Amino acid sequence: xxxxxxxxxxxxxxxxxxxxxxxxxxxxxxNTQPAPVIExxxxxxxxxxxxxxxxxxxxxxxxVDHFKFVSGDDRVYFGFNEYTLTAQTREVLKSQVxxxxxxxxxxxxxxxxxxxxxxxxxxxxxxxxRADAVKDFFVSQGISSGRITTVSxxxxxxxxxxxxxxxxxxxxxxxxxxxxxxxx
Amino acid sequence: xxNTIGLSKAVKPxxxxxxxxxxxxxxVGANAxxxxxxxxxxxxxxxxxxxxxxxxxxxxxxxxxxxxxVIAADLERSGLFRVLDQGSYIxxxxxxxxxxxxxxxxxxxxxxxxxGQIIRENSxxxxxxxxxxxxxxxxxxxxxxxxxxxxxxxxxxxxxxDNIYKRLTGESGYFDSRIVYIAESGPKxxxxxxxxxxxxxGANAQYLLTGAGLVLTPRFxxxxxxxxxxxxxxxxxxxxxxxxETGRRELLGNFTNMTIAPxxxxxGEKLIFSMVKxxxxxxxxxxxxxxxxxxxxxxxxxxxxxxxSPDGRNxxxxxxxxxxxxxxxxxxxxxxxxxxxxxxxxxxxxxxxxRGDLIAFTKSNQGKFHIGVMDANDGRGERxxxxxxxxxxxxWSPNGRVILFxxxxxxxxxxxxxWSVDLTGRNLQKVPTPGAASDPAWSPILP
Numbered sequence: 001x002x003x004x005x006x007x008x009x010x011x012x013x014x015x016x017x018x019x020x021x022x023x024x025x026x027x028x029x030x031n032t033q034p035a036p037v038i039e040x041x042x043x044x045x046x047x048x049x050x051x052x053x054x055x056x057x058x059x060x061x062x063x064v065d066h067f068k069f070v071s072g073d074d075r076v077y078f079g080f081n082e083y084t085l086t087a088q089t090r091e092v093l094k095s096q097v098x099x100x101x102x103x104x105x106x107x108x109x110x111x112x113x114x115x116x117x118x119x120x121x122x123x124x125x126x127x128x129x130r131a132d133a134v135k136d137f138f139v140s141q142g143i144s145s146g147r148i149t150t151v152s153x154x155x156x157x158x159x160x161x162x163x164x165x166x167x168x169x170x171x172x173x174x175x176x177x178x179x180x181x182x183x184x
Numbered sequence: 185x186x187n188t189i190g191l192s193k194a195v196k197p198x199x200x201x202x203x204x205x206x207x208x209x210x211x212v213g214a215n216a217x218x219x220x221x222x223x224x225x226x227x228x229x230x231x232x233x234x235x236x237x238x239x240x241x242x243x244x245x246x247x248x249x250x251x252x253x254v255i256a257a258d259l260e261r262s263g264l265f266r267v268l269d270q271g272s273y274i275x276x277x278x279x280x281x282x283x284x285x286x287x288x289x290x291x292x293x294x295x296x297x298x299x300g301q302i303i304r305e306n307s308x309x310x311x312x313x314x315x316x317x318x319x320x321x322x323x324x325x326x327x328x329x330x331x332x333x334x335x336x337x338x339x340x341x342x343x344x345x346d347n348i349y350k351r352l353t354g355e356s357g358y359f360d361s362r363i364v365y366i367a368e369s370g371p372k373x374x375x376x377x378x379x380x381x382x383x384x385x386g387a388n389a390q391y392l393l394t395g396a397g398l399v400l401t402p403r404f405x406x407x408x409x410x411x412x413x414x415x416x417x418x419x420x421x422x423x424x425x426x427x428x429e430t431g432r433r434e435l436l437g438n439f440t441n442m443t444i445a446p447x448x449x450x451x452g453e454k455l456i457f458s459m460v461k462x463x464x465x466x467x468x469x470x471x472x473x474x475x476x477x478x479x480x481x482x483x484x485x486x487x488x489x490x491x492x493s494p495d496g497r498n499x500x501x502x503x504x505x506x507x508x509x510x511x512x513x514x515x516x517x518x519x520x521x522x523x524x525x526x527x528x529x530x531x532x533x534x535x536x537x538x539r540g541d542l543i544a545f546t547k548s549n550q551g552k553f554h555i556g557v558m559d560a561n562d563g564r565g566e567r568x569x570x571x572x573x574x575x576x577x578x579x580w581s582p583n584g585r586v587i588l589f590x591x592x593x594x595x596x597x598x599x600x601x602x603w604s605v606d607l608t609g610r611n612l613q614k615v616p617t618p619g620a621a622s623d624p625a626w627s628p629i630l631p
Contacts, residue, residue: 081504117548120401120576120577120623121502122489122502124442124488125445125488128442128464149419151420153398154400156375156377159373161371161373161595161596161598162596163596
C-alpha cells in the first residue's frame with residue numbers, strides 16, 4: 001500500500017513537471033545592458049526522498065504455506081492417463097526441491113491423484129504412478145528417499161468438483177504435502 | 185479409529201425346514217409347464233397373484249401382509265414377473281391346504297398363484313408355509329415350510345421369492361443376499377465414505393465401521409461372512425479383512441507398499457490384489473492359511489482389478505501393458521497371459537460371472553461409460569448394457585443374471601448411486617439406498 005501510494009505520488013509529480021510550459025526567452029540587447037542580476041530563490045524546504053523497503057508479507061519461512069508460496073504450487077499436473085513430467089512441471093518441482101534442501105528437517109508425502117473419468121481401481125494405480133514420478137525426480141535432485149512417502153488417492157480427492165476439461169486438468173495431479181516438525 | 189459397530193448386522197440364523205408338503209405334491213409333468221426364458225428375457229412379464237399371507241394370530245397380521253409385499257417387490261424387480269393388484273382377486277382363500285379355484289384365477293389372467301400362511305409357534309418363533317400353483321397347468325409347483333424368529337421375517341420372504349424364481353425360471357434366485365457398498369455424503373471435493381451393508385432389496389442398510397477415514401471397494405468372501413476392503417488408516421491404501429459376524433478386523437499381510445483392488449478366490453482361501461512397487465502395480469495372491477504371498481505379474485504396465493474365474497483356474501485383470509487399459513486373462517499361477525478385449529475404447533474393472541460364461545467390464549469410449557459383458561473364453565459377443573456419463577465397477581448377482589454397478593452423475597453436484605441391470609439391458613433400475621452410494625459388491629446366496 002505505502003509503496004503504491006509513493007509510486008502514484010511520484011508519477012503525478014513527474015506528470016506535472018512535464019506539463020509546465022517553458023518561460024519565453026527575454027530578448028537581450030546587445031552589450032548595452034549590464035549583466036542581469038541572478039537572484040537565487042530561497043531554497044524550498046523539501047522532504048527527503050526515502051526508499052521504503054516493503055515488509056515481507058509472505059508466509060512464515062519453513063512452514064507448509066511457505067513451501068507452497070516459494071514453489072509457486074504444491075501440485076504438478078499431468079495429461080489424461082499420463083504420468084510423465086513436462087519441462088514446466090520440472091521447474092515447479094525444482095523449486096520444491098530447493099525448499100526441501102533448505103528445510104532439511106521436513107519430510108514430504110506425495111499424493112497421486114486422477115480425474116473422475118477412469119474407474120476407481122485403475123485410477124488408484126495411475127495415481128501411484130504420478131506420485132512415484134515426482135518421487136523419482138526428487139531423488140534425482142538429491143532429496144533422500146527416506147524423506148519421501150508416496151500415496152495414491154486415485155480419483156477420491158478432486159480439488160475441483162466440476163466435470164469439465166479445466167477441472168479434470170486440475171484433478172490430474174501429484175500433491176507434495178510437506179510435514180515440518182512442530183507447529184506447522 | 186475404525187471401530188466396528190456391534191454385531192447386529194450379522195446374518196441371523198434361518199431355520200429352513202425344507203419340508204415338501206407331501207399330500208399335495210402333484211407329479212410334475214414335463215409338458216404345459218409354466219416356464220420363463222431368463223436368457224432372452226420375458227417379452228411380457230409373467231402375471232402372478234400374491235394374496236396376503238394368512239395369519240392366525242394378531243402378532244403376525246402385519247408380517248403376513250408385509251411378507252406378500254416383499255415377495256412381490258422381489259419378483260417384480262427381476263423384470264420377469266408382474267404381480268397382479270390384490271383388489272382384482274376373486275377367490276379369498278381362508279386355508280392354503282386345498283386347491284385354489286383355478287378358473288377364478290384364470291379370469292384375472294394370473295398364470296401363477298402364491299398362497300402362504302404364518303403360524304406363530306411362540307413369541308420367538310414363527311413358521312411360514314407356502315404353495316406355488318400353476319393356474320393353467322392346474323398343479324402345485326412348489327410347497328415348503330420355513331421357520332425363523334419374527335424379526336427375521338424378511339429373509340423368509342426373500343427365500344420364498346428365490347423358490348418361486350427357481351421353480352419358474354429353472355435357475356437359482358438371488359433375492360436372499362446382501363450388498364456391501366460405500367455410503368457417500370458431503371460435497372464432491374470433500375466426500376465422506378463409509379463401509380456399509382444392506383439386503384439386496386435395499387432394506388436394513390447399516391454402517392459396518394464407525395471411522396471417518398477413506399474406505400473403498402468392499403468385496404464378499406464366498407461365505408458371505410467376511411469382507412475385504414481398502415482403507416487409508418495407516419496413511420496409504422491397504423487391504424483389510426472384516427468378519428461381519430464377530431466384528432474382527434485384520435490388516436492383510438505386513439506390506440510396506442500400497443495394496444489395492446482386493447478380491448477373494450472362489451474357495452475363500454486366498455486374496456488376489458495389486459501391490460504397488462516403485463509406482464508400478466502388479467498382481468499378487470495372498471494365501472490366508474499359509475500367510476504366504478505369491479507374485480503373479482511382473483509387467484511394466486499397470487496390472488490391477490484381478491478377478492478369479494469361478495473354478496479358480498483363471499484370473500481376468502486390467503492392464504495397460506499394450507498402451508491403453510484392456511482386459512487380459514492368465515492362469516491362476518500367472519502363466520499364459522492372453523489379451524481378451526480388442527474393441528475400441530478403454531476396458532477396465534472386469535468381474536468374472538459366477539456362472540463362468542461371461543466377463544462383465546467397464547468400458548469408456550468417446551466420453552461415455554458403459555457396463556458390458558463379453559464371452560469369457562474369447563472376448564467375443566461384446567454387449568454394452570448401459571450408457572451414461574460415468575458407469576463403473578460391475579458386480580454379479582449370485583446367479584450371474586443381474587449386474588450391480590455405480591452410476592455417478594456429472595458436475596459439481598454429481599452424485600453416486602447403485603444401479604442394477606439384467607443381461608438383456610432392458611431392466612435398468614436404481615437400487616434404493618438411504619443416501620448416495622457406490623462400489624456395490626453382491627454376496628453369494630445366504631446360507
